[in-house]
Amino acid sequence: MVDYNPTTDALELGDDDALQVGDYEIEYDSTESTFAVNHPNGERSEVPQNRSGSLVPQGLAESVEHGKALADDGEMYDSVQTAVNNARGWVFVGPGRFAESVTIDTNGLMLEGCGRDTLIDGETIGDAITVSSANNTIQNLSVQTSDGTSNDGINTSAGADSLTIDSITIVKADRHCVSVTDGSNHIIKNCNGLISSSFSFFSVAPKTIISNVICKSSESIGIRISSDDSIISSCVVSDTSGDGILADGGADDSIIAGNRVINSEDNGIDVAASDQIVANNRISDSTNSDINDRGTGTVLDDNLTGPSN
Amino acid sequence: MAGITNGRPDLAVGEPIHFGDIDGFELEHHPISDRLIIRDTENGTVAYVRGDRGGEIGGDGVLIKALKEGKPMADDGRTHDSIQAAERAASSWVFVPPGNYEESVEITTDGLTLRGSGYNTLIDGSTNGSAVSASANNVTVKNVSVQTDVPDGDNALVGVGSNLEVINVAVSQSGNSGITIGSENASIINCTINSCDANGFSSGANGIVVNGCIIDSVGRNGVNSLSGSNYIISNNLITNTELDGVYKGSENNIIIGNRIINTSNGVGIVPGSINNIVANNRVSDSTNTDINDQGTNTILDGNLTDPSN
Numbered sequence: 001m002v003d004y005n006p007t008t009d010a011l012e013l014g015d016d017d018a019l020q021v022g023d024y025e026i027e028y029d030s031t032e033s034t035f036a037v038n039h040p041n042g043e044r045s046e047v048p049q050n051r052s053g054s055l056v057p058q059g060l061a062e063s064v065e066h067g068k069a070l071a072d073d074g075e076m077y078d079s080v081q082t083a084v085n086n087a088r089g090w091v092f093v094g095p096g097r098f099a100e101s102v103t104i105d106t107n108g109l110m111l112e113g114c115g116r117d118t119l120i121d122g123e124t125i126g127d128a129i130t131v132s133s134a135n136n137t138i139q140n141l142s143v144q145t146s147d148g149t150s151n152d153g154i155n156t157s158a159g160a161d162s163l164t165i166d167s168i169t170i171v172k173a174d175r176h177c178v179s180v181t182d183g184s185n186h187i188i189k190n191c192n193g194l195i196s197s198s199f200s201f202f203s204v205a206p207k208t209i210i211s212n213v214i215c216k217s218s219e220s221i222g223i224r225i226s227s228d229d230s231i232i233s234s235c236v237v238s239d240t241s242g243d244g245i246l247a248d249g250g251a252d253d254s255i256i257a258g259n260r261v262i263n264s265e266d267n268g269i270d271v272a273a274s275d276q277i278v279a280n281n282r283i284s285d286s287t288n289s290d291i292n293d294r295g296t297g298t299v300l301d302d303n304l305t306g307p308s309n
Numbered sequence: 310m311a312g313i314t315n316g317r318p319d320l321a322v323g324e325p326i327h328f329g330d331i332d333g334f335e336l337e338h339h340p341i342s343d344r345l346i347i348r349d350t351e352n353g354t355v356a357y358v359r360g361d362r363g364g365e366i367g368g369d370g371v372l373i374k375a376l377k378e379g380k381p382m383a384d385d386g387r388t389h390d391s392i393q394a395a396e397r398a399a400s401s402w403v404f405v406p407p408g409n410y411e412e413s414v415e416i417t418t419d420g421l422t423l424r425g426s427g428y429n430t431l432i433d434g435s436t437n438g439s440a441v442s443a444s445a446n447n448v449t450v451k452n453v454s455v456q457t458d459v460p461d462g463d464n465a466l467v468g469v470g471s472n473l474e475v476i477n478v479a480v481s482q483s484g485n486s487g488i489t490i491g492s493e494n495a496s497i498i499n500c501t502i503n504s505c506d507a508n509g510f511s512s513g514a515n516g517i518v519v520n521g522c523i524i525d526s527v528g529r530n531g532v533n534s535l536s537g538s539n540y541i542i543s544n545n546l547i548t549n550t551e552l553d554g555v556y557k558g559s560e561n562n563i564i565i566g567n568r569i570i571n572t573s574n575g576v577g578i579v580p581g582s583i584n585n586i587v588a589n590n591r592v593s594d595s596t597n598t599d600i601n602d603q604g605t606n607t608i609l610d611g612n613l614t615d616p617s618n
Contacts, residue, residue: 137477
């Protein structure tokens with residue numbers, strides 16, 4: 001063993017030398033200009049000197065440590081909220097479970113993660129993500145909340161507007177998987193709402209597009225819109241205790257088209273608003289009506305329902 | 310200087326060690342993340358080897374550096390002073406941290422992905438020209454905002470090459486049109502287009518998809534396409550256009566499931582057009598005609614317009 005002071009000494013190693021750092025062993029090959037690293041598990045990797053800091057295109061997820069959130073100040077944080085608070089406009093959440101309730105209150109933030117490998121778990125703390133500002137994007141991560149909390153997966157509060165929710169898996173929500181109740185012009189797409197105690201997807205915000213979402217096992221309604229000028233398209237809704245899709249309250253002038261609704265314990269599609277288009281939907285196995293039109297001026301066009309299924 | 314020959318000094322975890330015969334490199338074992346970090350002290354980058362991923366090497370240094378400096382990075386593993394410089398250096402992708410970039414970016418590399426980090430990555434063509442123009446094929450532009458502000462000047466985003474994907478792009482302002490496409494098979498998905506002096510989207514090429522977009526407050530047509538066949542224009546919210554919401558000529562196009570409010574003609578099918586489908590659109594508050602079909606063999610099915618209420 002060599003007497004070595006890391007703060008004052010430099011090391012010179014020959015080609016045959018190895019260096020122990022923690023449980024790792026490092027060698028340097030001066031001919032190839034490579035570091036070789038012998039791992040504690042017996043594997044070996046080599047680091048070419050000119051590869052320092054390279055980032056492969058698919059490597060964003062690999063670049064952020066497990067349990068860390070990278071903000072655009074270049075720092076990694078232990079909590080998503082701290083990363084959000086320090087970001088100018090972008091946070092990338094690494095793989096891991098983050099037990100917290102995240103509030104986004106700055107405009108134009110993009111919060112993204114590593115798909116199902118990133119779980120923001122509101123637990124009993126609160127809604128997993130709440131948005132109270134404009135022009136935000138939440139993309140490619142998963143959320144959940146604990147039983148008995150009445151907490152949503154993702155929701156809005158006053159000040160939210162033009163929110164994009166893209167490629168989110170809501171593993172379990174004790175109230176709604178996704179609830180947008182403020183502002184307008186939201187886009188909810190490619191989301192997966194697996195278990196909800198109340199609605200899977202709920203919008204009281206005008207001009208909301210809900211497309212290509214899957215929702216199942218709702219203890220209430222699958223998709224409910226209660227404000228006007230919205231579009232529900234290309235969604236799969238199954239196994240709901242309430243309606244599969246409900247348009248009520250102020251949900252006038254909306255379009256419900258091209259959806260597949262299966263095994264609703266109430267109505268498949270329930271319309272209680274004016275001037276809706278309900279078209280090209282395929283509905284089967286509803287306990288009550290496949291389509292229950294209580295609205296005025298509804299255009300029902302080319303839906304497939306009933307015993308034919 | 311402690312020279313070691315065939316020695317094996319042990320370091321405590323967390324202690325950096327300068328690797329003697331390579332200028333500027335340090336090694337450190339990070340105990341919490343169980344990573345071996347190789348730091349290039351001259352340019353601030355790091356590469357690392359993760360304990361749980363023996364044999365594989367990642368590096369987050371350039372990403373961190375790009376974020377700290379607020380500079381674009383490319384897949385050459387370097388940061389660059391402009392998006393254009395990153396584009397020139399890239400072979401497949403460019404990542405742009407949040408910030409305002411006053412430049413006119415030309416994408417000339419086939420297959421390039423220009424990836425921003427949400428609404429706060431703003432490319433402002435300002436007086437220089439279009440914010441982004443893609444002359445190469447198979448280009449993807451996603452998660453950026455673009456704008457121009459010269460009246461009758463350049464369009465905000467211009468596609469010249471074929472197979473362009475434009476995803477989650479926000480046009481916040483344009484002195485001319487928002488997005489224009491000059492070549493076939495482009496997809497415009499989940500974009501928001503606001504405040505354009507001319508058209509929101511405009512193309513004369515064939516095989517274009519415009520899906521799930523929110524187009525608001527434009528000086529001419531929302532979607533403008535006099536020529537060009539085989540379009541799908543679906544599930545868009547189009548509001549407040551001085552001319553038509555969707556203005557379409559040519560043949561074999563599908564215009565389906567759009568919500569169109571407060572336009573001149575909601576949907577205008579121009580004389581000479583043949584074999585188009587206009588279905589399940591909800592159109593209201595048009596100053597001229599909700600659906601103005603001047604074409605031949607247009608299938609009009611399940612649309613809802615104001616006089617029908």
